[in-house]
Amino acid sequence: MNLSLSPLPLIVGLALAGAIFYLVRRNHLHGPYAAGWLALAAVIIVVSIWPRSIDWASQLVGIYYPPILVSMLAIAALLLKSLVGDLERSQQERSLRRLSQKLAILENELERLKRGEALPPASHDDPD
Secondary structure (H helix, E strand, O other): OOOOOOHHHHHHHHHHHHHHHHHHHOOOOOHHHHHHHHHHHHHHHHHHHOOHHHHHHHHHHOOOOHHHHHHHHHHHHHHHHHHHHHHHHHHHHHHHHHHHHHHHHHHHHHHHHHHOOOOOOOOOOOOO
């Protein structure tokens, strides 16, 4: 592979990596998310140092117009990011619903205790 440095993408890749490390250090971005962004920064840096790597990878997978490979990978990454976001949001909604139900039960029991009513025996059938 021929080594030819492209300064702008290299600067972008290094700035992205630096920003990710800064956000992780400040505890604004957590591990699994940081790994994906650092992988993207690494790809940008590698492509900025070896621009012909895109041509090589395109030929390897049988794509004859190299920019299409970059576009396809970008679209696939966006779709994957969207799917992961939906999965996480679904899990958070499920957890929030369970917490809301537990809070309602506890509030009901507190009101009964304030009124002096007897509480039913505690059930230990909690699936969590």
